[in-house]
Amino acid sequence: MENKVKRIGVLTSGGDAPGMNAAVRAVVRTAVSHGVQCVGIRRGWNGLINSDFVQLNGSSVSHIINKGGTMLYTARSMEFMNPEGRAKALNTCKLLGLDGIVAIGGDGTFRGALALSRQAAEAGSHISVVGIPATIDNDIGCSHYTIGFDTACNTAIECIDKLRDTMQSHERCSVVEVMGRHAGYLALYVGIAVGATAVLIPEREVDFQEDVVEKIRRARLAGSTHYMVVVAEGAGSAFDIGKRIHDEVGIDPRVTVLGHIQRGGSPTARDRETASRMGYEAVLTLMSNRGNRIIATRDGRIVDLDMEEALAMTKQFQMDRYQVLEALTNNGGLML
Amino acid sequence: MENKVKRIGVLTSGGDAPGMNAAVRAVVRTAVSHGVQCVGIRRGWNGLINSDFVQLNGSSVSHIINKGGTMLYTARSMEFMNPEGRAKALNTCKLLGLDGIVAIGGDGTFRGALALSRQAAEAGSHISVVGIPATIDNDIGCSHYTIGFDTACNTAIECIDKLRDTMQSHERCSVVEVMGRHAGYLALYVGIAVGATAVLIPEREVDFQEDVVEKIRRARLAGSTHYMVVVAEGAGSAFDIGKRIHDEVGIDPRVTVLGHIQRGGSPTARDRETASRMGYEAVLTLMSNRGNRIIATRDGRIVDLDMEEALAMTKQFQMDRYQVLEALTNNGGLML
Amino acid sequence: MENKVKRIGVLTSGGDAPGMNAAVRAVVRTAVSHGVQCVGIRRGWNGLINSDFVQLNGSSVSHIINKGGTMLYTARSMEFMNPEGRAKALNTCKLLGLDGIVAIGGDGTFRGALALSRQAAEAGSHISVVGIPATIDNDIGCSHYTIGFDTACNTAIECIDKLRDTMQSHERCSVVEVMGRHAGYLALYVGIAVGATAVLIPEREVDFQEDVVEKIRRARLAGSTHYMVVVAEGAGSAFDIGKRIHDEVGIDPRVTVLGHIQRGGSPTARDRETASRMGYEAVLTLMSNRGNRIIATRDGRIVDLDMEEALAMTKQFQMDRYQVLEALTNNGGLML
Amino acid sequence: MENKVKRIGVLTSGGDAPGMNAAVRAVVRTAVSHGVQCVGIRRGWNGLINSDFVQLNGSSVSHIINKGGTMLYTARSMEFMNPEGRAKALNTCKLLGLDGIVAIGGDGTFRGALALSRQAAEAGSHISVVGIPATIDNDIGCSHYTIGFDTACNTAIECIDKLRDTMQSHERCSVVEVMGRHAGYLALYVGIAVGATAVLIPEREVDFQEDVVEKIRRARLAGSTHYMVVVAEGAGSAFDIGKRIHDEVGIDPRVTVLGHIQRGGSPTARDRETASRMGYEAVLTLMSNRGNRIIATRDGRIVDLDMEEALAMTKQFQMDRYQVLEALTNNGGLML
Numbered sequence A, B, C, D: 001m002e003n004k005v006k007r008i009g010v011l012t013s014g015g016d017a018p019g020m021n022a023a024v025r026a027v028v029r030t031a032v033s034h035g036v037q038c039v040g041i042r043r044g045w046n047g048l049i050n051s052d053f054v055q056l057n058g059s060s061v062s063h064i065i066n067k068g069g070t071m072l073y074t075a076r077s078m079e080f081m082n083p084e085g086r087a088k089a090l091n092t093c094k095l096l097g098l099d100g101i102v103a104i105g106g107d108g109t110f111r112g113a114l115a116l117s118r119q120a121a122e123a124g125s126h127i128s129v130v131g132i133p134a135t136i137d138n139d140i141g142c143s144h145y146t147i148g149f150d151t152a153c154n155t156a157i158e159c160i161d162k163l164r165d166t167m168q169s170h171e172r173c174s175v176v177e178v179m180g181r182h183a184g185y186l187a188l189y190v191g192i193a194v195g196a197t198a199v200l201i202p203e204r205e206v207d208f209q210e211d212v213v214e215k216i217r218r219a220r221l222a223g224s225t226h227y228m229v230v231v232a233e234g235a236g237s238a239f240d241i242g243k244r245i246h247d248e249v250g251i252d253p254r255v256t257v258l259g260h261i262q263r264g265g266s267p268t269a270r271d272r273e274t275a276s277r278m279g280y281e282a283v284l285t286l287m288s289n290r291g292n293r294i295i296a297t298r299d300g301r302i303v304d305l306d307m308e309e310a311l312a313m314t315k316q317f318q319m320d321r322y323q324v325l326e327a328l329t330n331n332g333g334l335m336l
Helices: A020-033 A045-049 A083-096 A107-122 A149-170 A185-194 A208-221 A238-249 A259-263 A269-287 A307-312 A320-328 B020-033 B045-049 B083-096 B107-122 B149-170 B185-194 B208-221 B238-249 B259-263 B269-287 B307-312 B320-328 C020-033 C045-049 C083-096 C107-122 C149-170 C185-194 C208-221 C238-249 C259-263 C269-287 C307-312 C320-328 D020-033 D045-049 D083-096 D107-122 D149-170 D185-194 D208-221 D238-249 D259-263 D269-287 D307-312 D320-328
Strands: A007-012 A037-041 A053-056 A100-105 A128-133 A173-178 A198-200 A227-232 A254-257 A293-298 A301-306 B007-012 B037-041 B053-056 B100-105 B128-133 B173-178 B198-200 B227-232 B254-257 B293-298 B301-306 C007-012 C037-041 C053-056 C100-105 C128-133 C173-178 C198-200 C227-232 C254-257 C293-298 C301-306 D007-012 D037-041 D053-056 D100-105 D128-133 D173-178 D198-200 D227-232 D254-257 D293-298 D301-306
Touching: A007 A020, A007 A045, A007 A083, A020 A037, A020 A100, A020 A269, A020 C320, A037 A045, A045 A083, A045 A107, A083 A107, A100 A107, A100 A269, A107 A128, A107 A307, A128 A269, A128 A307, A149 A173, A149 A185, A149 A227, A149 A254, A149 A259, A149 A269, A149 B149, A149 B259, A149 C269, A173 A185, A173 A238, A185 A198, A185 A227, A185 A320, A185 C269, A198 A208, A208 A227, A208 A238, A227 A238, A238 A254, A254 B254, A254 B259, A259 B149, A259 B254, A269 A293, A269 A301, A269 C149, A269 C185, A269 C320, A293 A307, A301 A307, A320 C020, A320 C269, B007 B020, B007 B045, B007 B083, B020 B037, B020 B100, B020 B269, B020 D320, B037 B045, B045 B083, B083 B107, B100 B107, B100 B269, B107 B128, B107 B307, B128 B269, B128 B307, B149 B173, B149 B185, B149 B227, B149 B254, B149 B259, B149 B269, B149 D269, B173 B185, B173 B238, B185 B198, B185 B227, B185 B320, B185 D269, B198 B208, B208 B227, B208 B238, B227 B238, B238 B254, B269 B293, B269 B301, B269 D149, B269 D185, B269 D320, B293 B307, B301 B307, B320 D020, B320 D269, C007 C020, C007 C045, C007 C083, C020 C037, C020 C100, C020 C269, C037 C045, C045 C083, C045 C107, C083 C107, C100 C107, C100 C269, C107 C128, C107 C307, C128 C269, C128 C307, C149 C173, C149 C185, C149 C227, C149 C254, C149 C259, C149 C269, C149 D149, C149 D259, C173 C185, C173 C238, C185 C198, C185 C227, C185 C320, C198 C208, C208 C227, C208 C238, C227 C238, C238 C254, C254 D254, C254 D259, C259 D149, C259 D254, C269 C293, C269 C301, C293 C307, C301 C307, D007 D020, D007 D045, D007 D083, D020 D037, D020 D100, D020 D269, D037 D045, D045 D083, D045 D107, D083 D107, D100 D107, D100 D269, D107 D128, D107 D307, D128 D269, D128 D307, D149 D173, D149 D185, D149 D227, D149 D254, D149 D259, D149 D269, D173 D185, D173 D238, D185 D198, D185 D227, D185 D320, D198 D208, D208 D227, D208 D238, D227 D238, D238 D254, D269 D293, D269 D301, D293 D307, D301 D307
Parallel strands: A007 A037, A007 A100, A100 A128, A128 A293, A173 A227, A173 A254, A198 A227, B007 B037, B007 B100, B100 B128, B128 B293, B173 B227, B173 B254, B198 B227, C007 C037, C007 C100, C100 C128, C128 C293, C173 C227, C173 C254, C198 C227, D007 D037, D007 D100, D100 D128, D128 D293, D173 D227, D173 D254, D198 D227
Antiparallel strands: A037 A053, A293 A301, B037 B053, B293 B301, C037 C053, C293 C301, D037 D053, D293 D301
16 A cells, blocks of 8 residues: 555544543554554644644553543643634644544544644645544444443443442332433443333433333332433433432432443443554555545444545434333333 | 250341341351251341241352342331330241341441340340441441441442543543541542542541642642542532532532442452351351340451440541541642 | 234253343343243253243343343253254143244254254144354354353453553563354454454464564564463463463463353343343244244344354454454564 | 651562552652652562662652552562672662662562661661562461452452353352462452352361362252352362362363462552551651561551561461351251
8 A cells, every 4th residue: 555644643532432542552553553653642632732742652552452531631622613723733733744633532523623624725735634433422423333332331330230239228219310411322222231110311202201100110010129210411310300200209219420430441342442443444544545534333344434424424313222121121011 | 055046037227238148148057057047037127027027048048149239128117216116026026936136237227136135125035136237338336347348448449440530531620429428437448549639528627728729739739630539428518519629729620429339239358258257256146145246347356245335336537547648649749 | 013922932052141141031021021921941952851941020030131141041952952852842842832932042052943943843833933142252153243242352351451460560471361162253352452462363374483473572672571462262272372482482471261251240231232132133023923033233233034044154254353453563663 | 757768769579469559659659748759669679689760759650559560560589589689789779879668579578678688787788678568368477468468359259250150050160279379368268258169278188078079069959059169279279179079079160260360450449548558657667767677467457567577477377267168158057
C-alpha cells in the first residue's frame, strides 16, 4: 500500500468510555508498525487549540489496554464549535505536520472532526479525519456497537446483582437508574440481563399503571417477593418513580442511581477487542487516503463509512428486545 | 462435653450483611455434626412470633457460603419490642422445644435476644441466646470486627476505583457517599484504601474550610487534577457537600451515593471465614451451657462475652487512622 | 399464532457454559407465558433415557439468570449415541407427551437431537427439536456467537491481568494456556484483549522461531521487560512451549493453565442477554411448528436455521484478527 | 519529634505481593509530608548494589494504591548474600546519603536488611532498617498478618467459586492447588471460605484414607454430588492427589493449579489499608531513631518489634481452624 501519510494525531473527546485507552493504543501501535508517527492530542479538541500534545511511540501505550478512562484526557470544547477555535486547531495541525487525525468519541466529536476537515479544505490545506465511536450509551446512529457499552452493561449488572441480594433478604423493591439520557439501550440490555420486573426507556411512552404497577402485581401473584425496576436516565427520575411505586403499589422501594460508576472500570474483553480492531482499521483507513470516515460495526463486521453519511444515519431501536423482556418476567403464566 | 442441648434455632435480624449465610451455614453444620437439631427462623424475630420457620439439615445450607444476603430473610420486628410479642415468640420456642437461639445481627438484635431470654426466665422457662455480630457498619461496641464490613469496604473501593478512572480522564472532583449513619469506620477505612483527598465522618466535627477546601487546594498545588471526597452518610449529604465544593472551590463535582449496593454481593474470604468461625463458636457456646453470650472478635481473636456486659461496651473510634489518611494525601510536602 | 404445541422439554448437554441457566430460564418463562408447559430434562440426553426430569414453572427458574453452570446438570451420553438409547428416550417423550425439545449445547448435542427426531419420524411419531448453541469455545460452524464465550474471555483476561502484575514486577515471561482443543477463537480474542506478545492457535501452523522467539526479542528491544504468550490448548502444551522458550530465548517463563475456571462464573451481560433472546426464539420457533432448527447468530442478528444444513456449515476462522494482534504488539516500529 | 533523618530509601524484595505499591506510596507520602526525602531502590537489594534507583515525591506514587505488583520491581539478590555485595550496597547508601531504608518483603528480605545494618556498623557507619512484612503466604513468624494474604485469598476463592459452578453442573470432583510451599495458611483459610470437602496442608500429616477418601464418601452419603479438595503446594502435588482420588474413590477429578494468578490483582481494601498504616508506621519508626525494627500486626494492632527478635519468632499454626473446617463439611451429621 502506497502511503503518503507520515504523521497522525489521535485524541479522545466528549464523555469518556472504557476501551478508549485500548483504541488509543491500537492507533499508536498500528501507526508505528507501519512507519507512521503518532502524536497524542490531550483533552479533546482543546488540545489542538492549545497545543497540548505529546509524542507517542509503541512503549508510550504499554500497560493501558486494561485501564478505564483515557490516558489522553478528554473534555468538551466550546471554543472548537466556532470557526476561530478551529482555525487555531488547524494552525496546530500545520505546525505539527499532521496528515490526519483519529478522533475517538461520539457524534459531537465526529461533527467537530468534519467541520475541521472542511475548514481546512476551504483554507486550501488538507486534514483527513477518521472517527471511532466510543460511548457507553451505544447511541450512535451509524454503528451497531460503540466502545464502552459492554463494560457499562457489565458494571451495571454487577451492581444490580449486589442489590438483588439485599432486596431478596428484605423482600423489597429496588428502583435503579442507569445512564442513557436519550437512549434506552443500556437500560433494556441490562434489564434483560438482570431479569428486571420492569424497564423504563425514553423510546417507549410509559403507561405507569400497565408498565410498572401491573408488572409488580403479577410478579407478586406469581410468588416473587422482591422486584427490580430499571430506569434509563431519560425515562424519568428514579426517585420520582420510586415515589409513585410507594403511592400506587403500597410498598417502599429503595432507589439507587448508579451514576458515573458506569463510565469507569477496566474494559471488558469485548470492549478491548473491538477497540483494538477499530483503532487498527482507523489507521489503515487514513493510510489508504480514505479520509473523513467513521469506523463502525454493522451486522457484526467492522466497516468504514463516509463521515457525513454516517452522521445522518439513525439506528432503529430494537424494540423486539422489549417483548423478550416482557415474556421473561415472572408473571405466573398470565398473558400480557 | 456433656451436652443437654438438643435443638436450637437460628435467625438473622436487622439489616442484612454479606456473610450472614456463611454464619447460618456454620451454625447448622456445627449443630448437625454434634447431633443437635437446627431450626431456621425466618424474617428475624417475626419468624418466632408468626411460627415462620423451616427445619434445616446439613444439605439445606449447601451452596450458600458464597451468596450475599440471607437465606432466612431478615426484617426488623416492632411487635417483638413489647412483651406481648415476645410472649408469642416464647410460645413458639416452647412448641418447637428450642433450647437455644443463635441470633445474627446487630445491637438491636442482641437487645431483643436478651429481653427474650429474661422474659423466659421470669416465666419460669429457659432459653439460651447467643449473638453473632453482623453489620456492614462495624459499629458494634463489643466486637472489633463485624461480619459484612470487609465485603462492604471492597464493594465501595471497587466502585470508587471505577469513578477514579472517569474522574481522572475528565480531571474532575468526585464526592462519594458511603454507608454509616452513626459511624465512620467504613468511610475512613475506604478513604485510606482509595487514597481519598478528604474523608468526612460523624466522629469528627467538620471544618469545611480546613478539611475539604484546603485539602483540595493542596492536592491541586501538588499536581493532582482530580480529587476524591468520601463522606459517611452520617457526616452530611454528599449532595450538600458537592454544592459547597462548587461554591467555595469553584469546581463542579460529580456526586455518587453508593447506597444499598454496599449491602450485597458475594462475601469476601474474610467475611466467610470469620462468619464460619463465629457460627461454629456460637454453637459450642450454647452446647457448653453458656447462654446469653455474644461471640466477638477482640485483639484478633474470637471470644465470647456476657451479653449484657457486651451490650454496654463501647468501641473507641480509631482516630489515629485519620492521621494516617492525612499524611498520605498528596500535598506536595506541605506540613499539615 | 395458532399453536398446537402443549408441552416441551428443555435440557443442557455436553460441556457446560455460563449462560446456560439464562437460556433455560428464557425457554421456561417464554413457554409459560404462552401457555405451554415445560419439563426440565436433567443430565442431558441421559435424563430422557432414565426419566430423570422435573416440571418447571415461572418460579422454578427465578434467581438463576446470574448463576454459572446449569441447574439441569449436564453430561455426555454414550447410550444416546445408539438407536436403543434413543428408543428409550422416545418412550419418555411419549410418556410425558412432549411436542418438542429445546437442546442447549454444542454440535454433538444437536446431532443427537437430529437423530432423535429422525428416529421418531421413522417410528411414526413426531418430536420437534430446536438447538441453542452454548460452548465457551465458540466453535460451532453455523453461529457466529455461542453462549458462554464472552464470559470465558472475560474470566481469562481477568486472570491474565493478575498474572501481568506479578510478571511486570519480576520482569518475567508468562505462558498461559486457555481452552480450545480444536479452535483458537478464545486464545486469539483473549490475546488481543490482553495485549499478548504472541498467541498460538491450532488454525495456524506455528513457526516457533518467528512466532515466539522473534516476537519476544522484538518486544525486548522495544523496551518491554515482560512478555505474555497465550496458547490455545489445541496448539500445544503450555509447559512444552515454556520449556522451548527457556531453551531458545534463555529466560525462565512461568506457566499457567487456566483450565476449568474458564467454564464457570456468573455470566456476563452479553451471555445473559444473548441466552435470553435465544431461549425466547427457540420457543417461538417450536410454537410456529418449525422444528429441527438451530437458533444462531449471524451478522449480529438472531436467526433460525435448518438443523441439518446448520450442522454442515463451517465458520471461517477470522485470521484477520491475527494480523491485528501482530500489528499491536510492541515491536518498536520494526516491520513484521 | 526531633528528627535527624533527612533521606531514606524504600525497596521491595523477594516475591511480590498485592499491596506492596500501597506500602511504597505510604512510605513516600509519609516521608514527604514530614520533610524527609525519599529514594526508590529498584529490583530489591540489587538496586542498592547496582545504583538502580529513582527519586520519589508525592506525585510519583499517585494512582498506584490500587495496582497489584510493585512499581519498584522486585528480585532476589544472590550477590547481596555475601559481604562483597553488601559493601557495594553500603557504598550506594553513602553516595545517596541515606539515613535509613524501609525494606518491604519477607524473612529473607529482613535478614538481608539486618546483615546490611550490621556490616555498616562494623564499618563505622550507620544505616537504620525497618521491615514491612509482605507475602501472600502469611508465613512470617513475627506478624499475624502479612500484606498480600487477603488479596490472594480472595483471588483463590473467586477462582474456586467459578470451578464450583462447573463441578456442580457436571457432578465432578475438583482438586485445586493453592500457593504455600511451607505454610498452609492460604489453603486452610480458603478451604473454610469455599466450604471445601477436604484441605491438605504441610502442617498436618495427611492420612489419605481418612482425610480425603472418607470425607468424599461422607459428603456423597450426605447428598453432595460434587467435591472440592484444596491442596497447599507444600502438601503434595494436586495431580498426584487427583490420581489417588481416581484410584481409591473411583471418580475422575479435575485438577487446577492456580499458580501465579494468586500473586497479582488489585489489592483488597484490607491489604491497601494495612499496607498504608504499616508504611506510615515504618517512616515514623525510622524518624524516631528506632532502627532495625519490623512493623508487625499482633493481636489486631500494628506494633514495631526488634528485628533480630522478630526474626527468631515463630507463629503457631492455628490448627483450631482445621477443626472448624471439619465440622462445617457436609457429612450428614456423622461424627468425625
